[in-house]
Amino acid sequence: MELREARYFLAVVRTKSFSKAARELQMTQPPLSQAIQKIERDTGLVLFERNSRTVTPTQAARAMVPEVESLLRRSQELDMLARRLRDHPTETLPPLIVRIGCVPSALIGFLPGIMPLISGVSPVIYEMNSVDQRRAIDRNEIDVGFLRDWPINDSRVRLLFTEPMVVVLPEKHPLAAFETVALADLSQEVFVLFPRETAPAAFDAITAACAGAGYAPNVQHLAANDQAIFGLVACGQGISLIPAMLGRLHFPGVVLRRLNTNDTAVPLGVIAPRNDPQRHGDVFYSAGIELIGQEQPWVAAPEKVQRPPS
Numbered sequence: 001m002e003l004r005e006a007r008y009f010l011a012v013v014r015t016k017s018f019s020k021a022a023r024e025l026q027m028t029q030p031p032l033s034q035a036i037q038k039i040e041r042d043t044g045l046v047l048f049e050r051n052s053r054t055v056t057p058t059q060a061a062r063a064m065v066p067e068v069e070s071l072l073r074r075s076q077e078l079d080m081l082a083r084r085l086r087d088h089p090t091e092t093l094p095p096l097i098v099r100i101g102c103v104p105s106a107l108i109g110f111l112p113g114i115m116p117l118i119s120g121v122s123p124v125i126y127e128m129n130s131v132d133q134r135r136a137i138d139r140n141e142i143d144v145g146f147l148r149d150w151p152i153n154d155s156r157v158r159l160l161f162t163e164p165m166v167v168v169l170p171e172k173h174p175l176a177a178f179e180t181v182a183l184a185d186l187s188q189e190v191f192v193l194f195p196r197e198t199a200p201a202a203f204d205a206i207t208a209a210c211a212g213a214g215y216a217p218n219v220q221h222l223a224a225n226d227q228a229i230f231g232l233v234a235c236g237q238g239i240s241l242i243p244a245m246l247g248r249l250h251f252p253g254v255v256l257r258r259l260n261t262n263d264t265a266v267p268l269g270v271i272a273p274r275n276d277p278q279r280h281g282d283v284f285y286s287a288g289i290e291l292i293g294q295e296q297p298w299v300a301a302p303e304k305v306q307r308p309p310s
Helices: 003-015 018-025 029-043 059-087 104-109 111-117 130-138 200-212 226-234 244-248 280-294
Strands: 048-050 055-057 096-102 121-127 144-147 157-163 165-170 190-193 218-222 240-243 254-259 266-271
Touching: 003 018, 003 029, 003 055, 003 059, 018 029, 055 059, 059 096, 059 121, 096 104, 096 130, 104 111, 104 121, 104 226, 104 240, 104 244, 111 280, 130 144, 130 200, 130 266, 144 280, 157 280, 165 200, 165 226, 165 244, 190 200, 190 226, 190 240, 200 266, 226 240, 226 254, 240 244, 266 280
Parallel strands: 096 121, 096 144, 190 218
Antiparallel strands: 048 055, 144 266, 157 266, 165 240, 165 254
């Protein structure tokens, strides 16, 4: 599969439509359809079930997605390495490329503060949920990651800190008038959350905290990312709980309020391979601890951060 074909394949998988994928790729539909047919001939697989209205990826196509995404990532990394080799004199080595996976909340609220503390590396950063980061570490697709998980669940993870969650409310919600909200006050609300399969530690922390308050959350909407959560809440589709560091995002139509309990604390940890010859895990973990010690504004408010035991 050529790189051009890989991009075509992923666009059709993502949009489930040849016409939408063609618009996204800024091309006409016939050559896109022909390219997908060529991939199917070359692989000997039926990749999409087609009818007059929909295009559905087959099981074979879904199984190929991680490999095709990895192919495109490796191509981008090779291009970056080539540029750095061109930009540096032959007698010196270019900065070491480090592939970093990061959950969206830490990509907004933590990683930007860490990077200035690390020298001699050239980061290639991928937004990844916690589950995908573990898979990427196993497949040598990233060198280090920042994820929401506990060390007890994976010995490769080292805890940086635990962080409370805050409530996301529509700006005209009655509870928006208060500075803090009790979990019990949310028992009759519709919840907008992320799927458990992408962030099990955070999802389980929310459901366990609600159970402790005497109810199971009424989850009616699952959002793929933080922006979608904010948008659904702004549209009046429910309320949500998010890591406190996302509070530095400003989204119209919503307000954030603290909970009156820390029972919903979620972890942020560093993951690296067990065989880590460049010691990326040590380097980024140490930088994370240094950043927490400085109490930089990239960390949520200092009073919201619980440091790991020394």
